[in-house]
Amino acid sequence: MSGTLYLIPNTLGADTATDALAHIIPEQVQALTARLDYFVAENAKTARGFLKLIAQRHPLAKTLQEIEIAELNVNTPAQALAGLLEPLLAGRDAGLISEAGVPAVADPGADLVRLSHERGIQVRPLVGPSSLLLAVMASGLNGQSFAFNGYLPTDAALRTKRIKELETRSRAEKQTQLLIETPYRNGAMLDALVGACQPGTLICVATDLSLPTESIRTLNGGKWKSLLAAGKAPDFHKKPTVFLLLA
Structure with missing residues (x-):
């Protein structure tokens, strides 16, 4: 059985306040994000920064170094998308993280979402800022x-x-x-x-x-x-x- 692709909302910009996610990303979304160990993101470095904020309230499934983050951005060739979905087809859940805001809206993740539907992978959008x-x-x-x-x-x-x-x-x-x-x-x-x-x-x-x-x-x-x-x-x-x- 295929895993689920979760569309995980990010913040809309830098906020250095303590517990900066509290009024932006719902607790349930933070908790679900923390249990994943495979992500697709525009930029791995900034995605790890987001996960560090998540870790302030919810222990991550693995250490940041062990969490797998594959990049998907404007430079990613179309033929590489199928490879990003291989872990999901093997039964592993994954999170798609935008650089800012919600994934797949003004965001290259839309192509991966469409391919997920074609491959029969469940897609679940999560609540967050647009x-x-x-x-x-x-x-x-x-x-x-x-x-x-x-x-x-x-x-x-x-x-x-x-x-x-x-x-x-x-x-x-x-x-x-x-x-x-x-x-x-x-x-x-x-x-x-x-x-x-x-x-x-x-x-x-x-x-x-x-x-x-x-x-x-x-x-x-x-x-x-x-x-x-x-x-x-x-x-x-x-x-x-x-x-x-x-x-």
Whole structure:
């Protein structure tokens, strides 16, 4: 009988407080994670750091050095996925850990989940933080219809064109549009949104969600333009941020 692939939520960023997982990852999820000895993760080093936090409250099944962590990231070839599932097909349970937040959402783990279904392996998603859902919840924008668009083009002209397309779609469908950016380019992204969108379009900037430095603000494009002109940009440089717009 095959093992189970558990989709294990991670924190959304670094929090050095004692027992940092207490208000983010449910106790049952922590306890289940602690009993596993095989994981698939984007980065083995950061996955071990996460397991160290788990170990503060729940003894691990094996020492960190003995726990097996296989890497799955954007550089993993498709033909390597089957090998990652061999322990599960042999009856061993495994945990899929994202670099941040929930696995398989804006995360390369989705391909492994799909292959697990094809191979008849049980998949169990566990409760934890999703930056996208937290951002929708706190934005005040339409939570009945929304779409996640990932990263936009880095070329300025193509990015502006894409933003205008998303704004048109948002207006036509009354749909909230979500996107993310590499944290060091957050400023450029907000500038592009303000420059491309109509003054009445609502734009939300949600930064460091679930962390002590969390900041969430929704304003229309005109008000954002005034703030940026006055040098009052959000404190979001190099911080994970979700951008949302609703025309």
